Amino acid sequence: MSTSARGSVTIADVAREAGVSRTTVSHALTGKGRVDPATRARVSDAAERLGYRPNVRAQRLRGGRSKTVAILSALPPSIVGENSEMGFLIDLAVPAARACLAHGYAMLLVPPGAPPEHLDGLDIDGAIVLDPREDDPNWAALSARGITVVTIGEARGVVPDGVLERGLAGAETMIDHLVAEGARRIGVIVSEEQHALSALLPDAFAAWGWRRGDAEIILARARASDGTDAGARVTAELLAREPGLDAVYAPLDAFAVGAMQAVTASGRRVPDDVRIATNYDGPRAAACIPQLTTLDLDLPEMGRIAVAMLVALLDDAPVPRRTAPAPRVIVRGSTRAGASSGPVVSLG
Secondary structure, eight states: OOOOOTOOOHHHHHHHHSOOOHHHHHHHTTTOOEEEEHHHHHHHHHHHHHHOOOOOOHHHHHHTTTOEEEEEEOHHHHHHHHTTTTTTHHHHHHHHHHHHTTTOOEEEEETTOOOOOHHHHHOSSSEEEOOOOTTTTHHHHHHTTEEEEESOOOTOOOSSSSSEEOOTTHHHHHHHHHTTTTOOOEEEEESSSSOOOOOOOHHHHHHSEEEEEEEEEEEEEEEEEGGGHHHHHHHHHHHHHTTTOOEEEESSSSHHHHHHHHHHHHHOOOTTEEEEEEOOHHHHHHSSSOOOOOOOOHHHHHHHHHHHHHHHHTOOOOOEEOOOOOOOEEETTTSSSOOOOOOOOOOO
């Protein structure tokens, strides 16, 4: 038997071993075309004996697909990059990448702040976009190319192929926790940029009558691109304007760190005078003293669901919407009665 060395066995070697044409081998191994069961079994046996491994690149070229998808966030580097070490994006992307491999896809992680022209050079079949916003240039670049997109969260003006709905991303759960801890005047800091949550929360608060249980909700906005500094500045303004403020909820963790800096600088204590909470349970939250109360968002499951949606869409199976896991509160010292504030580590 004359074949190439193991590891470089070709489709021609398998064809000779099985006594069929190369086209028949291709059809038998890919499931395309009509091949009778006996011939298909003979080809499979020959391929296994010879140690044949298909040329994935060639298969992708023939199929017109790259079998690669991208994951990216519309949030700026000051939120998901820099000193946060892309924690949120990594916590989401690693389980998503594993799910991609199980479906035969590779995943590219696009760093926050990457210029949109970089996307034009990526050979991708689809993309997962976290916290979309209408004026995000990367969204515009993907849309212009006709790339299949699943968004995690939704925003006005963004019409993807599929949406993993996050609702209010646990905001009601966290505010209920603050109320249960005794908060009665809660400042909520969202981004000026119209990301999914910052666009949805004001409407929700208005529907609630700007109250949640026994507490009044006071909305404030800060520029996400200014990160921790913006959170500190807006919190200082809230404290000056609202002397009875006894809690701050900032879904973006950079804002929450800034809030703690401002509260401490004002001479108040966390949580005895002002309780502070955020959404993402990452390095910023852990570095604060006391540590920030956060949400368990179940990012691994969120990533797996988004991948399953995207793969189904790429296979022409419509999956317009699914729902993200329900968040739960991780209670730590920043809202727990009896804890006391210490130095705040700056993670701008």
